[in-house]
Amino acid sequence: MKKSIKEALNWAKEQLSEACERPLFEAELLLSYHLGKERIYLFLQEKEEVNDFEAFMKLVERRAKHEPYEYITGKVSFYDINLAVEEGVLIPRPETEILIELTAQIIQKEHITQIAEIGVGSGAISIMLARMFPQLKIVATDICEAPLRVAQKNIETFGLTEQIELRQSNLIDKVSEPVELVISNPPYIAEDCLLASNVVDYEPKEALFGGRVGDELLKQIILDVKDKGIKWLACEMGYDQKEPLQVFVNEVGVESIEFYKDLAGLDRGFIIKFP
Numbered sequence: 001m002k003k004s005i006k007e008a009l010n011w012a013k014e015q016l017s018e019a020c021e022r023p024l025f026e027a028e029l030l031l032s033y034h035l036g037k038e039r040i041y042l043f044l045q046e047k048e049e050v051n052d053f054e055a056f057m058k059l060v061e062r063r064a065k066h067e068p069y070e071y072i073t074g075k076v077s078f079y080d081i082n083l084a085v086e087e088g089v090l091i092p093r094p095e096t097e098i099l100i101e102l103t104a105q106i107i108q109k110e111h112i113t114q115i116a117e118i119g120v121g122s123g124a125i126s127i128m129l130a131r132m133f134p135q136l137k138i139v140a141t142d143i144c145e146a147p148l149r150v151a152q153k154n155i156e157t158f159g160l161t162e163q164i165e166l167r168q169s170n171l172i173d174k175v176s177e178p179v180e181l182v183i184s185n186p187p188y189i190a191e192d193c194l195l196a197s198n199v200v201d202y203e204p205k206e207a208l209f210g211g212r213v214g215d216e217l218l219k220q221i222i223l224d225v226k227d228k229g230i231k232w233l234a235c236e237m238g239y240d241q242k243e244p245l246q247v248f249v250n251e252v253g254v255e256s257i258e259f260y261k262d263l264a265g266l267d268r269g270f271i272i273k274f275p
């Protein structure tokens with residue numbers, strides 16, 4: 001089948017109208033990806049014939065079934081970089097940048113040089129922190145193999161193998177180094193929570209669900225970090241978990257806990273300092 005760029009975009013926009021809020025924009029992104037060109041090229045060369053239109057159709061059909069754009073193209077933009085992702089690895093979310101910024105402030109203020117990350121996923125958090133602090137050493141764990149493989153690839157792409165060591169581990173069970181801070185964006189969604197199709201049908205369950213209530217892994221992380229005598233813990237959490245976690249840390253005993261909000265004004269995480 002032969003189609004010009006303009007015709008291909010109109011066709012794709014139609015196909016994506018149900019699945020996407022901005023069907024034309026997503027059609028443009030997919031066509032730019034297919035052609036290996038910038039979006040501007042589509043407007044300048046709208047009469048040009050699309051090479052291998054059938055392959056482009058397949059990309060559009062995947063997106064029309066709600067597959068996330070990032071899994072189709074195999075990459076996600078995070079801060080100023082592109083990271084590889086694939087099915088089985090969580091697509092890093094913009095709100096995680098807040099967790100990184102707050103943690104970076106502690107690392108700087110406290111002159112921290114050794115940290116651990118729980119649940120490395122694509123490597124987004126560890127890679128950003130390693131880039132911000134060239135002296136920082138990070139042990140990053142994940143329980144699943146796919147994230148560890150993809151994180152390793154991303155770490156190599158950014159030349160950070162000297163700074164970040166990956167380890168397959170349940171939480172920090174296999175971290176015996178004297179780390180001063182633990183950072184984590186763990187699974188924290190309740191098992192029965194209804195999620196959008198692009199999330200629940202494609203993103204890994206191990207990265208999303210934290211247990212029946214949702215905060216079970218967060219609570220275990222708090223206990224593990226305390227048991228290992230680590231001073232700082234920075235975590236992302238669900239918008240409705242502030243209260244139960246406050247009650248929990250009151251029982252556990254911490255020097256301080258500060259909750260933070262995301263850009264939508266929802267409770268999104270906390271920083272704990274242990275005595």
Ligand SMILES: C[S@@+](CC[C@H](N)C(=O)[O-])C[C@H]1O[C@@H](n2cnc3c(N)ncnc32)[C@H](O)[C@@H]1O
Nearest residue numbers: 090092119120121142143144147170171185207
């Ligand atoms: C929400 S994702 C976060 C990924 C990445 N850090 C990010 O922010 O984009 C949670 C990650 O924790 C991992 N995970 C789940 N349970 C775990 C456990 N018990 N121990 C270590 N990692 C775990 C998942 O495989 C997943 O990669």
